Amino acid sequence: MYMGRWKLLSVGFALAIVLAACGSPGTSPSGSAGGSGTASGTPTKGGTLVFAGARLAASLDPALISDGESFRILIQVYEPLVDLKPGSATEIQGVLAESWEGDPAGTEYTFHLRKGVKFQDGTDMNAAAVVANFDRWKNLPKEMQADAYYYGAVMGGFGADSAISKAEAVDDSTVKITLKQPQPVFLTALTLTPFSIVSPKVLTATNANDPTKSKFGTDPSLGGTGPFKLTGYVPDDSATLERYDDYWGTKANLDKVIIKPISDPTARLQALQAGTVQGYDLVAPRDVKTITDNADLHLLKRPSFNVGYLGLQVSKPPLDDLKVRQAIAYAINKQAIADTIYAGLAKPAKEFISPASQFFDDSIQDYAYDPAKAKSLLAEAGYSDTKKPSIEFWYPTNVTRPYMPDPKGLFEAITQQLEAVGFTIKPNSADWSTVYTSGDGEAGGNYQMYLLGWTGDYDDPSDWYGVFFGFQGDIPNLEHGFNPPGFKAALDKANAALKTAERKTAYQDVYKMVHDQVGSVPLVNADTALAFTQAVQGYKVNPTGSERFDSIYLTK
Numbered sequence: 001m002y003m004g005r006w007k008l009l010s011v012g013f014a015l016a017i018v019l020a021a022c023g024s025p026g027t028s029p030s031g032s033a034g035g036s037g038t039a040s041g042t043p044t045k046g047g048t049l050v051f052a053g054a055r056l057a058a059s060l061d062p063a064l065i066s067d068g069e070s071f072r073i074l075i076q077v078y079e080p081l082v083d084l085k086p087g088s089a090t091e092i093q094g095v096l097a098e099s100w101e102g103d104p105a106g107t108e109y110t111f112h113l114r115k116g117v118k119f120q121d122g123t124d125m126n127a128a129a130v131v132a133n134f135d136r137w138k139n140l141p142k143e144m145q146a147d148a149y150y151y152g153a154v155m156g157g158f159g160a161d162s163a164i165s166k167a168e169a170v171d172d173s174t175v176k177i178t179l180k181q182p183q184p185v186f187l188t189a190l191t192l193t194p195f196s197i198v199s200p201k202v203l204t205a206t207n208a209n210d211p212t213k214s215k216f217g218t219d220p221s222l223g224g225t226g227p228f229k230l231t232g233y234v235p236d237d238s239a240t241l242e243r244y245d246d247y248w249g250t251k252a253n254l255d256k257v258i259i260k261p262i263s264d265p266t267a268r269l270q271a272l273q274a275g276t277v278q279g280y281d282l283v284a285p286r287d288v289k290t291i292t293d294n295a296d297l298h299l300l301k302r303p304s305f306n307v308g309y310l311g312l313q314v315s316k317p318p319l320d321d322l323k324v325r326q327a328i329a330y331a332i333n334k335q336a337i338a339d340t341i342y343a344g345l346a347k348p349a350k351e352f353i354s355p356a357s358q359f360f361d362d363s364i365q366d367y368a369y370d371p372a373k374a375k376s377l378l379a380e381a382g383y384s385d386t387k388k389p390s391i392e393f394w395y396p397t398n399v400t401r402p403y404m405p406d407p408k409g410l411f412e413a414i415t416q417q418l419e420a421v422g423f424t425i426k427p428n429s430a431d432w433s434t435v436y437t438s439g440d441g442e443a444g445g446n447y448q449m450y451l452l453g454w455t456g457d458y459d460d461p462s463d464w465y466g467v468f469f470g471f472q473g474d475i476p477n478l479e480h481g482f483n484p485p486g487f488k489a490a491l492d493k494a495n496a497a498l499k500t501a502e503r504k505t506a507y508q509d510v511y512k513m514v515h516d517q518v519g520s521v522p523l524v525n526a527d528t529a530l531a532f533t534q535a536v537q538g539y540k541v542n543p544t545g546s547e548r549f550d551s552i553y554l555t556k
Helices: 068-074 127-138 149-155 185-189 200-205 267-274 284-291 322-329 334-340 371-380 407-421 432-436 463-468 487-496 498-514
Strands: 048-053 083-085 093-096 096-102 110-114 165-172 176-177 228-234 238-243 255-261 277-280 299-304 307-310 346-348 392-398 424-431 451-454 521-524 528-533
Touching: 048 267, 068 255, 093 096, 110 127, 127 149, 127 165, 127 176, 127 200, 149 185, 165 451, 228 284, 267 284, 267 528, 284 299, 284 528, 299 432, 307 322, 322 371, 322 407, 334 346, 334 407, 334 521, 392 407, 407 424, 407 463, 424 432, 463 487, 463 498, 487 498
Parallel strands: 048 255, 048 277, 392 424, 392 451
Antiparallel strands: 083 093, 096 110, 110 176, 165 176, 228 238, 238 255, 277 528, 299 528, 307 451, 307 521, 346 521
């Protein structure tokens, strides 16, 4: 996940999951199983945790976020109807919905809501509130739709373009959602924080639907149902969360959580060592040994569910030449990058989906590191020592991502490898949140070559290849401009397959076309890690990185 992407709407994901399922009544999502690598014993109550992320939230409106740092804060406050089980990227459990069922055609979903749940403002979480949220998402003003990435992407658009035909309250605790066509990925998408249910009273009071007057996206509110309340927010300084004592499920152990933004991973480590924070995310690979060698600290690793890649805008010369793109693929020593930039905590990637996915195709043969082959391909394309292909190469600043812990270092390593085979590289950089991922940056197709990646939201190829190489109508994703003959038809066919086996087979054709035509270059699948003092226990990791703090407790 990250800000600023198109996503291809999937019509096929494990059809069986739309059938009846339920969570355990009276138990919050983190009250069930989930490994943490923590000390045993009864969790203690109370205390304050100061935690460092790379940034704070892009918005405080869950409908208008699409990046992990925003998720980190708002997932503590707001809850969806259903969610992923702790530690899983595939298993779904009930949250605000105790149970649900989908019709065999996959066009109707009925949710049976948990009774007695109240929003933090004291109003009831009921069917009318859920319907109000679905109606809000569908009818967001045009000025806000670009920020509501996940709704527009998953539901295919807003208003008349939305895949949702109707949301209705059957009774006070039952909601029925009718879709225009089968969308089996619909249920899985509802696990995402942007589909959290917010108090209609708060939405009205903050003018949440008025892009010129809304305070909801900038001021803390009591609009959630989660285990923490957001009681303070100072941009670029801190977000303060306090335990919600009337939470419907298992109460949080901590009294308070303060999240601080520290963009530099070295500075995050130094803050942990100095005791100004008690935990942080996105540990730089080079710092892992420092942490594991310190008896006062401990490390938690997440299973890899990401891919970092070298993006190519294939519609712009010289990258519109397949031989030039192939030369880039052969010029990059992925293993050396994994060993150095990622300190061994990554493996070379050969396709645009995690190896942990059931849809991974191990038959794909990666481009071997072969500088001589790269030089030969450039010569075939008409280049020489006196006529070198020139490419503008961009990397982001003021950010670390799970798949990109050191953007500048990665940029420098790839630049050196490309220049060694005959490319001329023009370096460029831009701030991650304000320019790089915006329509003025790579999302608008404005960069020839760039560093990027993705952490999967759920296990379906549409959340990977559909994100990178999907279409808006007949227009290919602007980031890549990838649209060789027959590609859209192959992608449409793959997404029309409803059965998992058929879907996997159909997507293999998509993978092969992207690979053979070098739509871009997958680089690594990276492990990620968090670091804590030994006093912090109970944290439960998830491959997607969407994790709650209510299970954390302090031992001293």
